[in-house]
Amino acid sequence: MMSGHSTYQPQSAFMKWMERRLPIAGLVYSSFVSYPTPRNLNYWWTFGGILMFLLGAQLVTGIILVMHYTPHADMAFNSVEHIMRDVNYGWLLRYLHSNGASMFFVAVYIHMARGMYYGSYKEPREVLWILGVILYLLMMATGFLGYTLPWGQMSFWGATVITNFFSAIPLVGESVVTWLWGGYSIGNPTLQRFFSLHYLLPFVIVGVVVLHVWALHMVGQNNPTGVEPQSEKDTVAFTPYATIKDGFMMVCFCLVYAWFVFYVPNYLGHADNYIPANPSVTPTHIVPEWYYLPFYAILRAIPNKLLGVIALFGSIGILAFLPWLDTSRVRSAKYRPLFRQFFWIFILVTVGLGWLGSKPAEGGYVLASRILTFYYFAHFIIILPVLGWVEKTRPLPNSISEAILNEGLPLGASGPAPTATKN
Amino acid sequence: MTATSVEPTRRDFLYIATGTVGAVGAAAALVPLIAQMNPDASTIAAGAPVEVDLTPIAEGQVIKVFWRGAPIFINHRTKKEIEDARKVNVASLPDPQSDEKRVKSGKDQWQVLIGICTHLGCIPLAHSGEYNGYFCPCHGSVYDTSGRIRQGPAPKNLPLPPYKFLFDSKIRIGEEDAAKV
Ligand code: HEM
Ligand code: FES
Numbered sequence: 001m002m003s004g005h006s007t008y009q010p011q012s013a014f015m016k017w018m019e020r021r022l023p024i025a026g027l028v029y030s031s032f033v034s035y036p037t038p039r040n041l042n043y044w045w046t047f048g049g050i051l052m053f054l055l056g057a058q059l060v061t062g063i064i065l066v067m068h069y070t071p072h073a074d075m076a077f078n079s080v081e082h083i084m085r086d087v088n089y090g091w092l093l094r095y096l097h098s099n100g101a102s103m104f105f106v107a108v109y110i111h112m113a114r115g116m117y118y119g120s121y122k123e124p125r126e127v128l129w130i131l132g133v134i135l136y137l138l139m140m141a142t143g144f145l146g147y148t149l150p151w152g153q154m155s156f157w158g159a160t161v162i163t164n165f166f167s168a169i170p171l172v173g174e175s176v177v178t179w180l181w182g183g184y185s186i187g188n189p190t191l192q193r194f195f196s197l198h199y200l201l202p203f204v205i206v207g208v209v210v211l212h213v214w215a216l217h218m219v220g221q222n223n224p225t226g227v228e229p230q231s232e233k234d235t236v237a238f239t240p241y242a243t244i245k246d247g248f249m250m251v252c253f254c255l256v257y258a259w260f261v262f263y264v265p266n267y268l269g270h271a272d273n274y275i276p277a278n279p280s281v282t283p284t285h286i287v288p289e290w291y292y293l294p295f296y297a298i299l300r301a302i303p304n305k306l307l308g309v310i311a312l313f314g315s316i317g318i319l320a321f322l323p324w325l326d327t328s329r330v331r332s333a334k335y336r337p338l339f340r341q342f343f344w345i346f347i348l349v350t351v352g353l354g355w356l357g358s359k360p361a362e363g364g365y366v367l368a369s370r371i372l373t374f375y376y377f378a379h380f381i382i383i384l385p386v387l388g389w390v391e392k393t394r395p396l397p398n399s400i401s402e403a404i405l406n407e408g409l410p411l412g413a414s415g416p417a418p419t420a421t422k423n
Numbered sequence: 424m425t426a427t428s429v430e431p432t433r434r435d436f437l438y439i440a441t442g443t444v445g446a447v448g449a450a451a452a453l454v455p456l457i458a459q460m461n462p463d464a465s466t467i468a469a470g471a472p473v474e475v476d477l478t479p480i481a482e483g484q485v486i487k488v489f490w491r492g493a494p495i496f497i498n499h500r501t502k503k504e505i506e507d508a509r510k511v512n513v514a515s516l517p518d519p520q521s522d523e524k525r526v527k528s529g530k531d532q533w534q535v536l537i538g539i540c541t542h543l544g545c546i547p548l549a550h551s552g553e554y555n556g557y558f559c560p561c562h563g564s565v566y567d568t569s570g571r572i573r574q575g576p577a578p579k580n581l582p583l584p585p586y587k588f589l590f591d592s593k594i595r596i597g598e599e600d601a602a603k604v
Contacts, residue, residue, distance in 0.1 A: 164544040178461065181462075182460055183492060184492050360563075
């Protein structure tokens with residue numbers, strides 16, 4: 001399939017000269033222009049592009065924020081207020097950055113759910129999927145580090161709670177935490193190293209994105225049928241088909257992003273973070289950013305510290321094993337009537353955990369968190385392996401084009417359907 | 424190929440020796456890279472002992488002082504609080520320790536604790552929770568009037584800082600009584 005698409009033909013003398021020395025134009029052309037994409041991709045496939053756009057947006061706004069921000073425990077809070085009040089358009093850049101982080105997670109959750117629904121993690125896309133899990137972890141780390149930078153109450157206490165996860169490590173836990181803090185408590189040395197790492201990690205993310213896309217272009221995209229493209233009839237060229245579709249959805253997504261930035265810029269944050277960090281008072285209700293809430297609920301559901309921390313990391317780590325936990329040979333939920341229901345239950349359970357994570361850890365909330373935590377793990381460890389054996393799947397189409405024809409869209413009914421361009 | 428392996432040559436020895444020296448060198452290079460993250464000299468110096476005058480603390484009052492960036496609770500306990508702490512069956516506690524072991528002998532009313540929840544580091548509220556000791560709002564750990572964990576996710580009792588009485592109404596936090604340890 002990879003060999004089927006056309007190669008770049010440099011036109012000008014300069015590009016011919018260049019192509020013999022650094023074939024970068026050819027690489028871009030074959031990756032983003034002539035690259036064959038399944039012709040039946042729906043809008044859920046546009047979130048990869050949106051994620052790349054958001055990464056770029058975070059880099060640009062972040063690098064600008066650093067020009068005005070001061071990474072020091074005594075000055076960080078005021079420098080963020082300085083950005084908000086004094087710097088030209090500083091309020092805009094900061095709101096773009098803080099809401100951009102949230103949008104980044106909205107997009108990644110949709111992107112991951114898409115992969116889970118259509119079985120995109122299955123053979124031969126395991127490495128692609130695992131690179132995605134690594135990206136997700138790096139994003140979580142970056143978001144956490146960034147959230148400490150304004151040095152407000154939530155920054156300080158969020159950082160305290162999260163770094164204390166490591167104190168659960170038997171024997172060396174306390175020393176590890178002191179080492180992470182660079183002191184006996186969270187303080188200026190902690191803020192400065194978090195700042196350094198918050199600057200670094202996005203570039204590590206860029207590196208892993210390159211690997212992710214490389215792996216994607218090795219194995220090709222999955223598609224809503226989960227059936228691999230058989231011939232050129234099943235694919236269309238990336239440009240213009242995918243570029244236009246991605247571009248359209250990106251604009252729609254940006255409308256939502258802009259709505260948050262301009263109308264409710266603090267809706268996803270916490271008012272407590274506008275109070276300067278105070279090491280002598282813990283806010284009465286500590287909650288992490290919304291995107292960590294399901295995992296926070298899992299942590300709190302378990303009454304034992306070490307096991308709670310293990311469950312928290314386990315709930316994310318288990319995603320890496322998904323390709324082997326799902327034993328079904330059929331990829332797409334479209335042809336898996338039972339899996340499809342369990343998929344939606346899983347989504348509801350995760351959202352439910354998120355809601356519970358935002359509630360105080362008491363009474364019925366704790367009980368509910370325990371039940372949902374159990375279900376969360378059961379989905380991966382019991383339901384998915386067993387489903388693969390017992391589920392009666394629907395017959396798969398022989399090819400993507402056949403699936404489209406069967407859905408009542410005969411070829412030629414509204415003009416010839418696009419096929420991969422052959423220039 | 425049969426089991427008669429080739430004799431190790433001098434070249435093999437050189438490879439292994441070079442590799443070992445390289446590995447040791449790389450490990451040694453990691454030491455400063457890792458050690459720089461530990462508390463620096465100024466942080467350690469700022470963590471020197473602090474002295475606290477106990478006279479202004481009324482019975483039933485808890486004050487907070489800072490030592491090494493950590494809140495230290497100094498609780499002037501009432502008779503009832505001391506009794507409550509002593510009448511429990513120590514063996515039944517999650518982290519068994521008698522109240523006597525958690526104060527200096529003869530100074531039962533003075534309880535000095537590091538006010539950091541042993542779960543994930545929040546600061547518990549004094550005079551609250553089911554045992555009227557300390558309650559951590561973060562994930563609901565409940566401590567008694569001795570600062571011992573009774574309920575919730577925290578695994579351990581509130582830790583005791585090293586401290587000693589200089590005289591009846593003054594303590595120094597950050598230094599243990601040499602005679603007593
Ligand atoms: C993966 C991409 C990134 C994510 C998810 C991210 C996330 C965040 C978050 C959640 C905050 C806290 C915002 C607030 O509440 O004020 C923040 C702050 C900050 N970030 Fe980033 N960030 C990213 C990339 C970058 C980059 C590349 C830089 C610089 C090179 C940067 C520099 C900063 C600075 C200076 C702040 C503090 C100012 C502020 O609080 O608004 N970030 N980041
Ligand atoms: S930090 Fe106190 S209960 Fe979690």
